[in-house]
Amino acid sequence: MSRQLLGAAIATALAVTLTGCGSGGSSSDNALEIWIRQAPDSDSAKTAVKLADAFTKASGIKTKVVALFDDFETKLQQQAAQKKLPDIVINDTAQLGNMHTQGWLQEVDKAKLAGGDKVSEQAWKAAQGSDGKYYGTPFSAQAFALIIRKDWREKVGMEPPKTWDDLAKLAAAFTDKDPDGNGQKDTAGFVIPAGTKRGYASWYASSLIYANGGDFVKANGGGKFSPLVSDPKTVEAVQYLQDQFCKAKTVNPGAVSNDTTVTHEVFEKGQGGIYLVGPYVLARFVKSIGTDKIEVVPVPKGPSGGPGTLGEGENVYQMAGSDNVEGQKKFAEFAVSPDGQRIGMNKDANGAIVRLPVNSQVDMAAERQDPRWKVFQEAYANAVYAPPVPNWAPIRQDSADSINTVWADCSANVKTAMDTLSTKLTQELQTQKAS
Secondary structure, three states: OOOOOOOHHHHHHHOOEEEEOOOOOOOOOOOEEEEEEOOOOOHHHHHHHHHHHHHHHHHOOOEEEEEEOOOHHHHHHHHHHOOOOOOEEEEEHHHHHHHHHOOOEOOEOHHHOOOHHHEOHHHHHOOEOOOOOEOOEEEEEEEOEEEEEHHHHHHOOOOOOOOHHHHHHHHHHHHHOOOOOOOOOOOEEEOOOOOOHHHHHHHHHHHHHHHOOOOOEEEEEOOEEEEOOOOHHHHHHHHHHHHHHHOOOOEOOOHHHOOHHHHHHHHHOOOEEEEEEOHHHHHHHHHHHOHHHEEEEOOOOOOOOOOOEEEEEEEEEEEOOOOOHHHHHHHHHHHHOHHHHHHHHOOOOOOOOOOEOOEOOOOHHHHOOOOHHHHHHHHHHHEEOOOOOOOHHHHHHHHHHHHHHHHHOOOOOHHHHHHHHHHHHHHHHHHOOOO
16 A cells, blocks of 8 residues: 655654655655654664665665654554554564554564574564564564663772672662762662653563562463562562662652653763663763763672563564565565664664664674673573563553552552552453463
């Protein structure tokens, strides 16, 4: 079917950035329309354009890149309602179930995808639906680690944290010992995106949950799952973080309302010194804070389990209803090729849309000179992806709502809240026919 972008007025309101390869912003030329969840005019959006331009040069297939950030899935729903889905969407692995259940995704034949055999099996698992079939092509991977103000740590005379107790003590020192030397008690240990938007509270907590051997759900075989949020290991991780909010008071003020956009700025402004996050902000912080002032440390193993950390990434999704199925497939193949991966990595510069390469033929050390990337790559060996339930989005959101509540309300009992969440997740899994 013909591809049309949002009308001019709507595009202005939604801050849509359109970049074409000789397309002039018109869809009359049947250009392959590519949506990516990145801020318009950002360095990441510009990297996506470089990738599309290189694909066009290699294949002769024209492209348009649409960079959107806020309410990305809502805008996709609007396009779906108009039967005008883009041809390609580059989006989070955790969104696969949400998009698949709405009928937006084409199945990917892994065996017939050129270069698919060079993609890591761990990355392929994140492109797999609850039925065992593949509905995306792995494009980027990432694991989470701690970005710490090294200059602050050295000023308070402490070593990099190796245990949860070490981490809590470092956070307390950053909060109480004036690590920035301005003579005021105006710094925090942790900066945390603890709001509920897009499930951020559970997204953040998940690394510590996995590091302690806990989880949100467990697989029972045959595509069936049951909640694990009331397991002692999961409860212990959420309790540890509530203690940071409520007892130690080592978390930046306002965290319970913040998303990552705000939290990035909090860290950059020197309002806190420990950020558990993915590698996608490393180059940004190197530039804004100073390379000698930050270090990357693995998430310490929890007292009851681990090691583990959140694993995520992006897939290339071939959207349903396209007139250009062959072009969709060729773009997916180019995206996972060594050339496509290197372009997406963007070396050490800001704007990487490939955080860790998924193609085994790409040597990250040869592309990036900053050794801190290696910490994230090594953490990926213990990374845990969202499980292949039919739709992970409502489970993440329900979990975020419950976790945010116990962080915002210091009188809340964590075990009671997790028991209540377990009941809610049981109902959600039953609704998804996955229980």
